[in-house]
Amino acid sequence: MSVLPNSERFNRGGMSSGELVARINQSGAKAVLMVTILKGNPHELRIISGEGTIQLSALLESVQLRREIQPSQGPRINGLLEIVIGSSPSVQTKQVAEMMSSLLEVPLKVSENVVPVGEQGVNRAIMRFVDLPQGRLIWTHHHAYDGVEIGPRIRVLSVRRLVSNES
Numbered sequence: 001m002s003v004l005p006n007s008e009r010f011n012r013g014g015m016s017s018g019e020l021v022a023r024i025n026q027s028g029a030k031a032v033l034m035v036t037i038l039k040g041n042p043h044e045l046r047i048i049s050g051e052g053t054i055q056l057s058a059l060l061e062s063v064q065l066r067r068e069i070q071p072s073q074g075p076r077i078n079g080l081l082e083i084v085i086g087s088s089p090s091v092q093t094k095q096v097a098e099m100m101s102s103l104l105e106v107p108l109k110v111s112e113n114v115v116p117v118g119e120q121g122v123n124r125a126i127m128r129f130v131d132l133p134q135g136r137l138i139w140t141h142h143h144a145y146d147g148v149e150i151g152p153r154i155r156v157l158s159v160r161r162l163v164s165n166e167s
Helices: 017-027 091-104
Strands: 031-038 041-049 054-064 079-085 108-110 124-131 137-143 153-162
Touching: 017 031, 017 041, 041 153, 054 091, 079 091, 091 108, 091 124, 091 137, 091 153
Parallel strands: 079 108, 079 124
Antiparallel strands: 031 041, 041 054, 054 153, 124 137, 137 153
16 A cells, blocks of 8 residues: 555455464564445454454544545655654554554654655655544645645544553
8 A cells, every 4th residue: 555655455355363363474564454344434443463463443433535635646655754743642642653653664753734855755655643622533644745635534533442562
């Protein structure tokens, strides 16, 4: 997937939990990011470790795809430059951002805004987590070159289960 470096997209289909864990381990991945569907729409996002432990289970409020955020052909994204959170994030937002930073092996930076980096950011994205009222958060992506939001934009209703990376 273009905004998740070194990742591979595949359909799980009827794969059992054991088969999913075997697929994670066979590929050498640290984890799988699984999106469940309800009535044809993204419903829940789960990060599952190579041991089969659910590290993150987030109930999704809405998802807007790249083509909905930027209808014209946007920049080709080949990787992620960094993850950005505000200076006073909620515990939930900080933990989600730290988990993604660790899994994707990209730096986590504190900034109130996305700071474009010019030529260094061509074809790269900045992942940003922003707190919303009532424990909600927005997870979005910006072009690192100019800071323009490119999507996808994921509105997280709540994080229902969070397990420490260090366990």
